[in-house]
Amino acid sequence: MSDASLHQASTAQPGEGGFGDFFALLKPRVMVLVVFTALVGLLAAPVALHPVEALAAILFIAAGGGAAGALNMWWESDIDALMRRTRRRPIPAGRVTRDEAFAFGITLAAFSVVMLWLATNALAAAILAFTIFFYVVIYTVGLKRWTPQNIVIGGAAGAFPPMIGWAAATGSVSIESVLMFALIFMWTPPHFWALALFMRGDYDQAGVPMLTVTHGRKSTRRHILVYTVLLAVMAVGAAFTGIGGPVYLIVALVFNALFLRDAVAIWRRDEDMAEADDYRVEKRAFRLSLWYLFAHFTAILAEAALAGLGLGGLGFGGWA
Amino acid sequence: MSFREEHELHKRRFGRNLGLGLVLAGFVALVFGLTIAKVSNEDFRVPTQQGEGS
Numbered sequence: 500m501s502d503a504s505l506h507q508a509s510t511a512q513p514g515e516g517g518f519g520d521f522f523a524l525l526k527p528r529v530m531v532l533v534v535f536t537a538l539v540g541l542l543a544a545p546v547a548l549h550p551v552e553a554l555a556a557i558l559f560i561a562a563g564g565g566a567a568g569a570l571n572m573w574w575e576s577d578i579d580a581l582m583r584r585t586r587r588r589p590i591p592a593g594r595v596t597r598d599e600a601f602a603f604g605i606t607l608a609a610f611s612v613v614m615l616w617l618a619t620n621a622l623a624a625a626i627l628a629f630t631i632f633f634y635v636v637i638y639t640v641g642l643k644r645w646t647p648q649n650i651v652i653g654g655a656a657g658a659f660p661p662m663i664g665w666a667a668a669t670g671s672v673s674i675e676s677v678l679m680f681a682l683i684f685m686w687t688p689p690h691f692w693a694l695a696l697f698m699r700g701d702y703d704q705a706g707v708p709m710l711t712v713t714h715g716r717k718s719t720r721r722h723i724l725v726y727t728v729l730l731a732v733m734a735v736g737a738a739f740t741g742i743g744g745p746v747y748l749i750v751a752l753v754f755n756a757l758f759l760r761d762a763v764a765i766w767r768r769d770e771d772m773a774e775a776d777d778y779r780v781e782k783r784a785f786r787l788s789l790w791y792l793f794a795h796f797t798a799i800l801a802e803a804a805l806a807g808l809g810l811g812g813l814g815f816g817g818w819a
Numbered sequence: 820m821s822f823r824e825e826h827e828l829h830k831r832r833f834g835r836n837l838g839l840g841l842v843l844a845g846f847v848a849l850v851f852g853l854t855i856a857k858v859s860n861e862d863f864r865v866p867t868q869q870g871e872g873s
Contacts, residue, residue, distance in 0.1 A: 517831040518838030551856040555849055618853055 516595040523589050524572055524600055525565030532792070533564035533660045539796040540664030540679055543742060543803035548619070548668050555618040556667040560660060563611035563627045567634040567656070569604030573597055574639050578705035584698060615667070623667040630659040644706070647713040654687030655680075661796070675741045682737065682795060685730040689723045689762065690788040696720070696765070697778035697785070720766045723784075727762035731755040734795060742799050744806075750798040754791045761787055 537560045541553055548556065572579065572590055580591035589595040608631050616624035638653035646652075658680045665676035695702060695711045696719060702709040710719045734755055738748035761784035768780060 515828060515831060516835070518835045521835075522838075549856040549860070551849075551852040555853050558849065 516589055516599065520589040520594045521603060524569040524595065524603060525562075526568030526571075527565075529568060529657075530561050530564055532657070534561045535793070536679070536683065536796055537561075537660035537664035539800045540661030540676060541668050542664075543661075543675070543679075543799055544665045544668035546668045546670075552618055553668075556615060556623070556664070559611045559615040559618060560627060560663050560667075562607055563615065563631055564660065566604050566606075566608035566611055567631045569600055569607065570631075570635040571639045573600040573604055574635070575643075576600075578644075578707060581705045582701040584701055615663075619667040620670045622670055622672070623663050626659060626663045626666055626672075630656055630663065633659075644708065647708045647710045649708070650691045650710070651688050654684050654691075657687060658683035673741075678737050678740055678742055679796075679799065681733060682730075683792065685726065685733055686788065686792055688726045689730065689758075690785065690792075692719050692723050692726075693765065693781050693785040693788060696773070696781045716770055720768070724762045724766040727758055731759055742802065744802040746801045746805065747795070747798040750794050754787075754794050757787055758784070758791055 534557055538557055541548065541556060572588055575585075576588075576590035576597055579585035579588050585591070590597055590600055608628075612624050612628045612631070615627050634653070634656035638649065638656055642649040642652055661679035661683070662672065662676040665679070666672060692710060695709045696716060703712050710722060714722075735748070735751045737743050738751050743751075761780060764780045765784055773781060
């Protein structure tokens with residue numbers, strides 16, 4: 500290729516993606532959630548890792564999560580091009596080719612699993628490998644375009660990171676790490692269905708069988724309420740287990756009351772009301788759901804810190 | 820002063836190479852740190868022979 504031909508190209512060519520494009524393939528915003536929940540799982544565990552091992556574990560878990568994101572974008576580039584929310588991603592925008600994304604994702608996936616094994620233990624690496632497999636093969640390739648329950652089952656993939664963090668520290672799976680898994684698992688459906696309600700049109704156009712498309716928006720509103728009630732019962736109940744305590748209980752009561760208030764409001768509204776105020780309540784519930792998860796995991800971390808200082812329980816004997 | 824203006828493509832390639840270089844340097848530092856952490860671990864210590872030094 501001559502310099503002249505290079506100068507004629509005014510836009511990015513496939514195969515010439517920048518560093519930022521490959522970083523975008525890792526879904527950095529999702530990675531923040533993965534890193535945070537994995538870190539809480541790791542720090543809340545009763546076994547302390549060496550700080551360098553802990554840092555390595557978090558980085559490799561993040562890399563594994565990013566690899567799953569890249570493979571997801573590789574498979575979904577056709578529907579990403581159809582949706583307003585995703586059409587500027589590196590593959591549909593033409594900055595990275597599908598083959599590049601696949602090679603990048605699969606290499607990073609293998610690398611992150613092997614490195615997590617070397618840095619911590621085989622169980623943590625095995626759960627990370629299963630998480631990547633579950634997200635890419637079970638959710639992305641299998642469920643997403645096939646069943647409206649895609650979000651419910653696929654939510655498990657996003658729920659594994661605290662379990663991986665816990666396993667990295669302890670080398671085991673316990674009731675505490677399963678509870679952290681359950682918290683994210685139950686939180687995912689109302690979180691995504693609230694998004695699906697106000698991102699109307701996107702999923703319809705792409706032919707993704709979201710609940711809003713297959714069962715209608717009224718049914719989706721009912722589903723959000725039911726799942727939020729189940730989530731609230733589980734989240735508040737967790738206060739009386741090993742990961743809970745008084746700080747967690749206060750946080751859980753406040754945030755579940757707020758989330759329930761929004762879920763009831765969403766259930767009572769119809770499309771005319773929602774369109775009239777540009778989905779104000781649905782958008783508020785979506786934003787709140789992000790704070791909800793952050794607050795619960797921060798509270799779990801706070802309880803672990805208090806327990807480390809010998810303040811666990813604070814008079815709530817028998818909780819820990 | 821350069822003879823010709825650098826093309827956007829070259830800038831992008833340079834950015835990618837620089838980013839990759841920094842990631843690799845960070846990885847080397849991490850593996851070095853991990854090695855130090857692992858060999859400093861009690862489990863890693865080679866047991867001394869019984870009666871040695873007595």
